[in-house]
Amino acid sequence: MATRTQERRLAFLATALPPIAWVVVFFLAPLAIVWAYSFGQNQGLTEVDISGTFANYARALQPLYLGIFAKSIFVAGITTFLCLVIGFPVALSIVFASERWRAWILLLIMLPFWTNLLIRTYALIAVLRTQGYVNFTLEWFWNQGSWLMTLVGLEPLGDFTPLQLLYNNFAVVFGLVYVHLPFMVLPLYAALDRLDKSLIEASLDLGAGHIRTLFLIVVPLALPGIVSGIIITFVPALGAYLTPDLLGGPDSQMIANVIERQFKKANDWPFGAALSFLLMYATFAAIALRVYLTRGKPTADGHGI
Amino acid sequence: MSDERTKSLFGPHSRRSILKGLGAAAVGITLTSKNYSAWAADEEKKLNFYNWDTYIGETTLEDFADASGIDVNMSLFATNDELFAKLRAGNPGYDVIVPGSEFVERMIQADLLEPLDHAKIPNMKNIAPEFIEDAPFDPGRKYSLPYTWLVIGIGYRKSKVKEVPDSWEYLFNSDQYKGRIAVMSDASELFRNCFKYLGKSINDDSPELIKEAEAMLIKQKPNIKAFHEDNGQDLLLSGEVDLVMEYNGDIAQIMTEDDDIDFIVPKEGAMKQQDTLAIPKGAPHPENALKFLNFIFEPEVGAEITKTILYPSPNAAAVALMPDSYKDNKVIFPPADVMAKCEYPRYLGPEFTRLLDEAMTRLRAA
Amino acid sequence: MATRRAPLEYNRAWQMKLWLLVVFFFLYAPLLALIVFSFNDSKRNIVWRGFTLKYYEKLFNNDDLLIAFANSLTIAFFATLISLVIGALAGILLWRYRFFGKTAVEGAFTLPIVVPEICMGVSMLLFFTRVLPWPNDLIWPFSLGSIIIAHVSFCFPFVALVVRARLASFNTEQEEAARDLGANDWQAFRDVLLPHLKPALIAGALLAFTLSLDDFVITFFTSGPDTVTFPVKVYSMLRFSVRPKSTPHRRC
Numbered sequence: 001m002a003t004r005t006q007e008r009r010l011a012f013l014a015t016a017l018p019p020i021a022w023v024v025v026f027f028l029a030p031l032a033i034v035w036a037y038s039f040g041q042n043q044g045l046t047e048v049d050i051s052g053t054f055a056n057y058a059r060a061l062q063p064l065y066l067g068i069f070a071k072s073i074f075v076a077g078i079t080t081f082l083c084l085v086i087g088f089p090v091a092l093s094i095v096f097a098s099e100r101w102r103a104w105i106l107l108l109i110m111l112p113f114w115t116n117l118l119i120r121t122y123a124l125i126a127v128l129r130t131q132g133y134v135n136f137t138l139e140w141f142w143n144q145g146s147w148l149m150t151l152v153g154l155e156p157l158g159d160f161t162p163l164q165l166l167y168n169n170f171a172v173v174f175g176l177v178y179v180h181l182p183f184m185v186l187p188l189y190a191a192l193d194r195l196d197k198s199l200i201e202a203s204l205d206l207g208a209g210h211i212r213t214l215f216l217i218v219v220p221l222a223l224p225g226i227v228s229g230i231i232i233t234f235v236p237a238l239g240a241y242l243t244p245d246l247l248g249g250p251d252s253q254m255i256a257n258v259i260e261r262q263f264k265k266a267n268d269w270p271f272g273a274a275l276s277f278l279l280m281y282a283t284f285a286a287i288a289l290r291v292y293l294t295r296g297k298p299t300a301d302g303h304g305i
Numbered sequence: 306m307s308d309e310r311t312k313s314l315f316g317p318h319s320r321r322s323i324l325k326g327l328g329a330a331a332v333g334i335t336l337t338s339k340n341y342s343a344w345a346a347d348e349e350k351k352l353n354f355y356n357w358d359t360y361i362g363e364t365t366l367e368d369f370a371d372a373s374g375i376d377v378n379m380s381l382f383a384t385n386d387e388l389f390a391k392l393r394a395g396n397p398g399y400d401v402i403v404p405g406s407e408f409v410e411r412m413i414q415a416d417l418l419e420p421l422d423h424a425k426i427p428n429m430k431n432i433a434p435e436f437i438e439d440a441p442f443d444p445g446r447k448y449s450l451p452y453t454w455l456v457i458g459i460g461y462r463k464s465k466v467k468e469v470p471d472s473w474e475y476l477f478n479s480d481q482y483k484g485r486i487a488v489m490s491d492a493s494e495l496f497r498n499c500f501k502y503l504g505k506s507i508n509d510d511s512p513e514l515i516k517e518a519e520a521m522l523i524k525q526k527p528n529i530k531a532f533h534e535d536n537g538q539d540l541l542l543s544g545e546v547d548l549v550m551e552y553n554g555d556i557a558q559i560m561t562e563d564d565d566i567d568f569i570v571p572k573e574g575a576m577k578q579q580d581t582l583a584i585p586k587g588a589p590h591p592e593n594a595l596k597f598l599n600f601i602f603e604p605e606v607g608a609e610i611t612k613t614i615l616y617p618s619p620n621a622a623a624v625a626l627m628p629d630s631y632k633d634n635k636v637i638f639p640p641a642d643v644m645a646k647c648e649y650p651r652y653l654g655p656e657f658t659r660l661l662d663e664a665m666t667r668l669r670a671a
Numbered sequence: 672m673a674t675r676r677a678p679l680e681y682n683r684a685w686q687m688k689l690w691l692l693v694v695f696f697f698l699y700a701p702l703l704a705l706i707v708f709s710f711n712d713s714k715r716n717i718v719w720r721g722f723t724l725k726y727y728e729k730l731f732n733n734d735d736l737l738i739a740f741a742n743s744l745t746i747a748f749f750a751t752l753i754s755l756v757i758g759a760l761a762g763i764l765l766w767r768y769r770f771f772g773k774t775a776v777e778g779a780f781t782l783p784i785v786v787p788e789i790c791m792g793v794s795m796l797l798f799f800t801r802v803l804p805w806p807n808d809l810i811w812p813f814s815l816g817s818i819i820i821a822h823v824s825f826c827f828p829f830v831a832l833v834v835r836a837r838l839a840s841f842n843t844e845q846e847e848a849a850r851d852l853g854a855n856d857w858q859a860f861r862d863v864l865l866p867h868l869k870p871a872l873i874a875g876a877l878l879a880f881t882l883s884l885d886d887f888v889i890t891f892f893t894s895g896p897d898t899v900t901f902p903v904k905v906y907s908m909l910r911f912s913v914r915p916k917s918t919p920h921r922r923c
Binding site for chain 1: 687690691694695697698699700701702704705708756757758760761763764767768770774776777778779780781782783784785786787788789790791792793794795797798801802820821823824827829831832833834835836837839840855856857860870871873874875877878880881884885887901902905906909
């Protein structure tokens, strides 16, 4: 049937054209300018001479920068892992909540993120600093404990030493988890919503415990969501610069901080572009690898990107 | 639910924009903004002022509108780097900007600033002469006029230091206050004040000097609690650190909240800066901009601005109108003998910038 | 089988409740602390100096801030709407069709997530000043156009990703059954696929709205003199915290 084929083609075009056109005109075209810059060098203060040089990449591949890359990947990795561990039960509870509660929990998870990132970061500073709420609370307990000790005739505890919670790598990871948690919860929820609950019942009926059911049934069902969640948590965490800037210590420097400096303070756009595009080449390599590994498998599997 | 939220908070702006829309319709909607030159002869009564947040007197913009009929539309940037990064691709329509002195030199070299017609700014006479004469970054002040000036030094908590920390040594080369000091994260501000400590000029561009400063700071790093993003005053006020490298104006602010805080410019001298007013190339309303600049240098206007922002003002006529508590403030106006050792940073070229940035990256990664 | 709970009642388990409680505490405690301190009669939010409403008074009298806020909401609203359409189509495209250059398209759709913000900001800056200059005397809300476009470009891949993950659990036989019953492509899409996508669309919209509302870097580089958004205002307020005396509200 010719009309059927025609209709199919129309459906394909209607699906394919808007996103592809958008990404080409409003994303790839702008990005191409900066990509070209990564093969150029500064000409005076504002112009970039695109000479086809690879000098920027050579510089970006120095051990200094690779080391920072590695460190950033490590920090982003820990952040992603923590988000997954914290976020998975939250996503499950959204999925299993009643219709009314589901909307509320979703809203409650998202609401803090409609407060500005900088304000949230300042809130964390207020909580974590030496004279912050965490230390105030701990000090209170410490003093109560000390009082109790004297009450039962023991030596009181010494003076309270505040915990150093800010300006170190712990603070960076804490801040990143705080900022990126919904990026993990939302895809998990989207993937699991209205999952086939008979599968869980069957598993329980067959004698598997709740934990086993979770890992054998629920996690595989959630896998596409987990993959998406990891991607949209890990990658933005890798690109975070504000959190390490404001919460980090003397050695909390992530690659995004270096990139940001190139575009701003150092005024070296070609080098900043080269550093940025290294990240993108790595992504493309990962995608190509995935395509290569899953070649031959049936399509419409929907697993991640 | 997002939609509901949007709608309920929509009210005031949509009304305003409708009015704005009607106004635009009345004068004839212009779809292209590139045709600036045609407007120059008879400029619309509008001015786009690109400023730091609240870096202006509380009523200054209204007063200017009353006096001249020109509406000032103020938008905001937060760092000089952002200002430069944004303007280097082209001016999207700003008339007056407020760059720091080092960036004035960069912008002059990059041909981003419009020369100023001094004849149209008669109030320049109110500016203290040293700010006109001593401006190596803009000789003859052809492109920029001083708005405020500031100097980097050490802010400290009096009860936590044994003696007045009057040397950079306490921050750059000593473990006396281990874990209780914070320095700036900006490579230029940090390294070039180190140059001062090492007995060199802020504008010495020898790579060996950068190396020397880098080695010293790497050695000092375990003693440093944080590299702050120009929010050192908060760290000091909250008791997070006891010594902090910061601008005098910022410390003067928190001194009004906490008596235990003081500020000193180290005896080796330090970096001083100016925030300036300038007109970027391609400004759509250059005539209005000149009127605005002239207005800012009126004595009363300058005093109104200074009352709000409490920074050192180069406007001598305005300072004369200020109360003694401002004029005699040793933090806002550090002693002349130490100020004589302070220098304005010059723009020393891309190679120097790059070396500094690499040194900073190594320092943070070390 | 006294110990067995129906799967639907996972939420009755105390471990689950405790976990949710802890997570909400983690999310809200810092903000609550900040809210409490917004009533503090101190300019710098460090020591409690008495109760005041003056910051709220100043906040609501601050027209600039309210306009910036309205701008941000408008941008977020349109950016979410467009991202939702484009992102859903992108997700469906990659899930349903095999076509020439699919891997490249897939990569292009992922790139906006990978590009560092500042790099994206600078490309948008160059694009909107050199390639497609956006006139800055357009009537509101068209004056926000360049910002909305930039926001869609970095928001829609998030929608696409979530939609695709959701489609993994879609049973294509349902759609075929609908077609067998005489539905055309559009009807099958509207009545079968779209309802299945609902949770992904909700999640995607929430993500896009959040990302757009919070974006500073890309907005900063695409905004003109007339388009101050809330984050741009807040960033200059907080990062240049020199004059708390006149700063209307350090905490908003």
